[in-house]
Amino acid sequence: MKIYFSEFEVVTSSRLEIIDITKMVEEVVAKSGVRNGICVVHLPHATAALMLNEAETRLWHDYLRLVKDVFKPDGDWQHNIIDSNAHAHLASGFIGQTRILPIKDGQLVRGTWQNILLLELDGPRHRRVVVEVLGE
Amino acid sequence: MKIYFSEFEVVTSSRLEIIDITKMVEEVVAKSGVRNGICVVHLPHATAALMLNEAETRLWHDYLRLVKDVFKPDGDWQHNIIDSNAHAHLASGFIGQTRILPIKDGQLVRGTWQNILLLELDGPRHRRVVVEVLGE
Amino acid sequence: MKIYFSEFEVVTSSRLEIIDITKMVEEVVAKSGVRNGICVVHLPHATAALMLNEAETRLWHDYLRLVKDVFKPDGDWQHNIIDSNAHAHLASGFIGQTRILPIKDGQLVRGTWQNILLLELDGPRHRRVVVEVLGE
Numbered sequence: 001m002k003i004y005f006s007e008f009e010v011v012t013s014s015r016l017e018i019i020d021i022t023k024m025v026e027e028v029v030a031k032s033g034v035r036n037g038i039c040v041v042h043l044p045h046a047t048a049a050l051m052l053n054e055a056e057t058r059l060w061h062d063y064l065r066l067v068k069d070v071f072k073p074d075g076d077w078q079h080n081i082i083d084s085n086a087h088a089h090l091a092s093g094f095i096g097q098t099r100i101l102p103i104k105d106g107q108l109v110r111g112t113w114q115n116i117l118l119l120e121l122d123g124p125r126h127r128r129v130v131v132e133v134l135g136e
Numbered sequence: 137m138k139i140y141f142s143e144f145e146v147v148t149s150s151r152l153e154i155i156d157i158t159k160m161v162e163e164v165v166a167k168s169g170v171r172n173g174i175c176v177v178h179l180p181h182a183t184a185a186l187m188l189n190e191a192e193t194r195l196w197h198d199y200l201r202l203v204k205d206v207f208k209p210d211g212d213w214q215h216n217i218i219d220s221n222a223h224a225h226l227a228s229g230f231i232g233q234t235r236i237l238p239i240k241d242g243q244l245v246r247g248t249w250q251n252i253l254l255l256e257l258d259g260p261r262h263r264r265v266v267v268e269v270l271g272e
Numbered sequence: 273m274k275i276y277f278s279e280f281e282v283v284t285s286s287r288l289e290i291i292d293i294t295k296m297v298e299e300v301v302a303k304s305g306v307r308n309g310i311c312v313v314h315l316p317h318a319t320a321a322l323m324l325n326e327a328e329t330r331l332w333h334d335y336l337r338l339v340k341d342v343f344k345p346d347g348d349w350q351h352n353i354i355d356s357n358a359h360a361h362l363a364s365g366f367i368g369q370t371r372i373l374p375i376k377d378g379q380l381v382r383g384t385w386q387n388i389l390l391l392e393l394d395g396p397r398h399r400r401v402v403v404e405v406l407g408e
Contacts, residue, residue, distance in 0.1 A: 001137045001273045003308045003408060005376055036139045038176060038270065040310060040374055044383035046325045051229035053182045058214035062222050063229065065213075070206065070342065077337075078330035086334050089385075093323035093335065094367050095230050097386070102176055102268040104141055109266050111180035113225075114233070130381050132374040134310065134407075135139060135270075137273045172275045174312060174406065187365035189318045194350035198358050199365065201349075206342065231366050238312055238404040240277055245402050247316035249361075250369070271275060271406075 004032035004133040012123035016067060018060040021129060022115045026108060028131040035106050037135015042098045044130060047088035047122035049095035054113040067091055067121065088121035095119065103135055140168035140269040148259035152203060154196040157265060158251045162244060164267040171242050173271010178234045180266060183224035183258035185231035190249040203227055203257065224257035231255065239271055276304035276405040284395035288339060290332040293401060294387045298380060300403040307378045309407015314370045316402060319360035319394035321367035326385040339363055339393065360393035367391065375407055 006028040010019055021041075029039055043050060053059070067087070077086030099116065102109040110116075118127065142164040146155055161177055177186060189195070203209075203223070207230075213222030235252065238245040246252075254263065278300040282291055293313075301311055315322060325331070339359070343366075349358030371388065374381040382388075390399065 001408065005308075005374070036141075038268065040372060042372075042374055042381060044381060044386060046383055046385040052233055053225055053229035056215060056218075058217060059222060059225055062213040062215050062226060066207070066226050066230075071338070077334040079328060079334050081330060082328075086331060089325055089331055090334060090338050093325035093389070094338075096232065096368065096371070097324055098372055099232070100176060100178075100234050100236055100372060102141070102178055102266060104268075109178060109180060109268075111182060113182040114180060117229070130374060132310070132376075132381075136137065172277075174404065188369055189361055189365040192351060192354075194353060195358060195361055198349040198351050198362060202343070202362050202366075232368065235368070236312060236314075236370055236372060238277070238314055238402060240404075245314060245316060245404075247318060249318035250316060253365070272273065 002034055006131050008129050010118055010127045010129060012120040012125055014123050016064045017120040017123055019118045020055050020115050021118050025116050025131055029108060029133055032133035034103055034133045034135040037103045039101045039103050039108060040132040041116060042130045044128055047085055047092050048127055049092045049097055049119040050099045051117045051119055052099055052114045053117055055115045085122040091121050138170055142267045144265050146254055146263045146265060148256040148261055150259050152200045153256040153259055155254045156191050156251050157254050161252050161267055165239060165269055168269035170239055170269045170271040173239045175237045175239050175244060176268040177252060178266045180264055183221055183228050184263055185228045185233055185255040186235045187253045187255055188235055188250045189253055191251045221258040227257050274306055278403050280401050282390055282399045284392040284397055286395050288336045289392040289395055291390045292327045292387050293390050297388050297403055301405055304405035306375055306405045306407040309375045311373045311375050311380060312404040313388060314402045316400055319357055319364050320399055321364045321369055321391040322371045323389045323391055324371055324386045325389055327387045357394040363393050
């Protein structure tokens with residue numbers, strides 16, 4: 001079994017923002033030499049999230065609007081007594097900071113509209129993306 | 137280490153619908169011959185989701201009502217200028233299209249009320265379910 | 273490849289509650305002897321959830337308030353005709369009962385504010401936490 005780790009950084013520029021990291025993850029999978037296995041994409045952060053979905057800017061606008069509707073950046077959250085990013089923690093915890101994709105014949109098994117999207121919830125920040133490839 | 141892939145299709149019949157795929161996934165695990173490891177269940181789709189929960193039709197009705205309440209199929213989403221399924225993308229991205237279950241002694245480690253449920257958000261469609269079993 | 277299983281119990285004391293299980297999971301990882309691989313943390317339950325987020329009690333209060341706002345324990349859910357915990361199933365299914373963390377150099381790869389939190393949604397109950405460590 002081969003276990004391959006790589007890490008890259010994403011610099012975000014807005015408080016709420018979506019960034020497509022599919023190509024960077026696919027480069028790691030290619031470099032790993034793993035033909036069959038799994039790819040773990042993981043953010044070691046508590047105010048960002050990962051999603052698999054379409055790279056379409058209108059939809060990205062809808063995602064950010066939904067985040068505001070559900071997680072309420074201006075809500076009177078208790079955490080905001082000591083910080084100002086409760087909404088980001090709440091959304092990050094619910095949506096999750098990790099996504100797993102199968103690797104088959106050297107490729108991620110993903111649908112046409114299933115890109116790997118980093119959801120920044122408390123930017124601008126520097127975000128670490130850890131990619132682990134495990135397989136043969 | 138053994139890595140075993142299988143895939144099956146689910147044909148959905150409504151716009152919003154829940155389908156129990158536990159038996160199909162368990163058949164793949166049995167066929168794989170893996171005694172200990174993990175099972176990755178993955179939809180290569182951006183408008184459907186996977187959940188682990190109870191196979192109870194009243195609850196399934198509640199799930200679909202909650203999807204409507206939170207993700208608003210009739211909302212004035214920007215993505216709907218070019219399509220009509222923003223709600224499905226939004227719910228799919230937040231809930232996720234992948235679930236991982238441990239395999240121990242040849243069985244999925246899952247609770248009594250923890251069935252594997254496919255959540256159709258933009259049916260009727262043909263959905264691919266990819267099952268990867270990794271272990272020994 | 274090494275596959276190591278361990279399980280522990282968490283006794284919750286309220287209907288809605290958050291419990292930090294990071295230390296217990298890290299003890300399992302240490303005992304496993306695995307230096308590089310993955311850690312699967314899994315609840316075999318349908319009315320609890322797992323999240324990775326900050327161990328901060330004000331934020332935990334916010335999480336529980338958000339659960340009430342979105343999943344409505346007093347909503348007129350159909351499942352509540354036969355039980356009284358539809359909100360718990362709904363939140364558990366959406367948030368998920370499983371989290372995966374990479375293991376590198378014998379340590380979980382997690383951020384400073386990324387603790388492993390058990391979200392009790394229908395307590396008080398005894399909850400099983402299954403930890404699977406897979407790697408080398």
